[in-house]
Amino acid sequence: MSDQSHLESVVEGSNQPDYSAVDLPSKDRREYSYLERRAELLQLIEEAGEPAALNQTQLADDYGVSQQQISKDLDRLAGHIHNRMIDRDRRAFIVESVVRRSIRGLLDEEKYRKAAQTATEYDEWITEFHDIDELHARLDRLETEEELPEGTE
Structure with a gap:
């Protein structure tokens, strides 16, 4: 699924993607787009119960990005969750x-x-x-x- 098709699935009243609606591809995590990575991170957070339960360094290694990028992804997901909560x-x-x-x-x-x-x-x-x-x-x-x-x- 392309990034463009992910952008078509947005949270109503916002230009933010609906990460919970993104279908995860069956490819190596290092090849994920930022949308796919954030969608999977959201799933991992929901399974773990809280973002702090995730090891950002390990996730960075798994996705082939920096720990700072994972931190930025988690910040974006926090905004996504906030938007879901106020709706x-x-x-x-x-x-x-x-x-x-x-x-x-x-x-x-x-x-x-x-x-x-x-x-x-x-x-x-x-x-x-x-x-x-x-x-x-x-x-x-x-x-x-x-x-x-x-x-x-």
Whole structure:
């Protein structure tokens, strides 16, 4: 996959690539583009649980780049993660996916009470999520009203 096709997969509202959507090629790591390297680094971080668990010197050797380059890649990935975290719609999508999978797993294990509890907690979360969206809409309307000159409602 070319760098250009990777650039077509960007985080909405940003010009940053969506590293989690990059397909990793079956070639030597030393031949990876920066997008492929960062995508794999993101996977490694997710598996390890935190960036500090990675050995930057070893990774630099594995990818045939400097340790400073790996550090720069991790900084870029931190920005990518930040963008994912501030996008409420994307977070809601992730939460829903995880909850649905969790409930399916619990049902497969015949843990019906735990599945019901998880569904109930998710329903409460959705209600709160919706309430917050309504609150934001109300605040936006109030701010718009404040900006209008008197008598022009």
